[in-house]
Amino acid sequence: MSTARSADAVHVRAPGKINVYLGVGPRHDDGYHSLATVFQAVSLYEDVYAHPSDGFSLEIHGDVDVGDVPTDDRNLAMRAAKLLAQTAGVTTGVHLEIRKGVPVAGGMGGGSADAAAALVACDALWGTELGVHGLHELATRLGADVPFALHGGTALGAGRGDELTPALARGRFDWVLVTSADGLSTPEIYGRLDALRAHGEALADAPPLSLDVPVAVLQALRAGDATALAPVMFNDLERAAIDGRPDLELALADGVRFGALSGIVSGSGPTIAFLCAGPDVARTVQQELQATGRTALHVHGPVAGARLMG
Numbered sequence: 001m002s003t004a005r006s007a008d009a010v011h012v013r014a015p016g017k018i019n020v021y022l023g024v025g026p027r028h029d030d031g032y033h034s035l036a037t038v039f040q041a042v043s044l045y046e047d048v049y050a051h052p053s054d055g056f057s058l059e060i061h062g063d064v065d066v067g068d069v070p071t072d073d074r075n076l077a078m079r080a081a082k083l084l085a086q087t088a089g090v091t092t093g094v095h096l097e098i099r100k101g102v103p104v105a106g107g108m109g110g111g112s113a114d115a116a117a118a119l120v121a122c123d124a125l126w127g128t129e130l131g132v133h134g135l136h137e138l139a140t141r142l143g144a145d146v147p148f149a150l151h152g153g154t155a156l157g158a159g160r161g162d163e164l165t166p167a168l169a170r171g172r173f174d175w176v177l178v179t180s181a182d183g184l185s186t187p188e189i190y191g192r193l194d195a196l197r198a199h200g201e202a203l204a205d206a207p208p209l210s211l212d213v214p215v216a217v218l219q220a221l222r223a224g225d226a227t228a229l230a231p232v233m234f235n236d237l238e239r240a241a242i243d244g245r246p247d248l249e250l251a252l253a254d255g256v257r258f259g260a261l262s263g264i265v266s267g268s269g270p271t272i273a274f275l276c277a278g279p280d281v282a283r284t285v286q287q288e289l290q291a292t293g294r295t296a297l298h299v300h301g302p303v304a305g306a307r308l309m310g
C-alpha cells in the first residue's frame with residue numbers, strides 16, 4: 001500500500017493493451033519500424049497517484065513483480081511529468097506513486113500506461129489544462145504506445161504505432177492472459193525479427209508483407225464477433241518472441257487445447273493473450289492454465305484510456 005498517499009493527490013488509472021493485429025514493416029534510420037496495428041485496451045490497470053511536491057520523485061508498488069523498474073529519469077512516467085512541466089512552464093514538482101497491475105516487460109504497454117497516466121495526473125495537479133491534443137502531442141514524444149494508453153478503446157495504429165484512428169468494436173471481448181516471470185526487451189525483439197528476416201526465416205508462415213490491417217480484422221471487431229476475430233489475429237513479432245522460449249509455444253498450444261478460440265503473443269511478448277468465446281469459457285481456460293502452474297488472468301476489452309479517478 002501507499003506509504004505517502006495524501007488527501008490532495010490526483011489519482012489516474014490507465015489500461016494495458018493487447019495488439020490484436022501487429023504487422024511490422026521495415027526499420028527506419030531512427031530505429032523505429034513502420035507498423036500496421038490494432039490495439040485493444042484491456043481491464044488490467046496501472047494506477048498513478050500524483051502528490052504535490054517541490055521536487056520530482058517516484059515510488060512503485062505492485063500486484064506484479066516490480067523488481068527491475070527504475071525510479072529515476074529512465075522511468076517513462078518521470079519523463080512524462082518532467083516533459084509536461086517543461087512544456088507548460090511549471091516550477092513546482094510532483095511525487096509519483098505507481099501501483100502496477102500490468103506485467104513488467106510483458107508486451108502489454110505497462111510503462112506506456114504509466115506515462116499516459118502521469119501526463120493526465122500532472123495536468124490535473126498543476127492545472128496546466130493542455131487538453132486532449134496537447135497531451136497527445138507530448139505522449140507521441142514519449143513513446144510509440146503512449147498515445148494509445150491515453151485514448152484507450154480499440155484503435156488502429158500506423159506510423160510508429162502512434163498515428164491513431166479509433167476502430168469500432170461492438171460488445172466485449174474476453175481474453176485470458178498468461179504472464180511470464182521472465183520479461184522480454186522490446187528493442188531486442190524487434191532486432192531479432194530483423195535478424196530472422198535477414199535470414200529469410202520469419203515470413204514463411206506470415207501473410208504478404210503489406211502494411212495494411214486486413215479488412216477481416218476490422219469487420220470482426222465491428223461485429224463484436226470473437227469467433228471471426230480469432231483466425232485473423234496476427235503478430236509479426238511472435239516468431240521473434242517465442243524463438244528460444246519453448247515455454248511460450250507450449251502455453252499457446254495449451255490455451256487452445258483448454259478451449260480458447262486462439263492465442264497470440266501480446267506485442268513484443270512474452271505475455272500471451274487467448275481470445276475466448278465468452279466469460280464462462282474464459283474462466284475455464286484460466287482455471288485450466290492455472291492448474292498447470294502458470295499465472296493466468298481473465299480480462300476484457302475494450303476499456304477506456306487514462307482517466308481521472310479522483
Ligand code: C5P
Binds near residue numbers: 031032143
Ligand atoms: O517507443 P517505445 O519506447 O515504446 O519503443 C521501444 C522500442 O521498440 C524502440 O526503441 C524500438 O527499438 C522498438 N520499436 C520499433 N518500432 C516501433 C515501435 C517500437 O522498432 N514502431
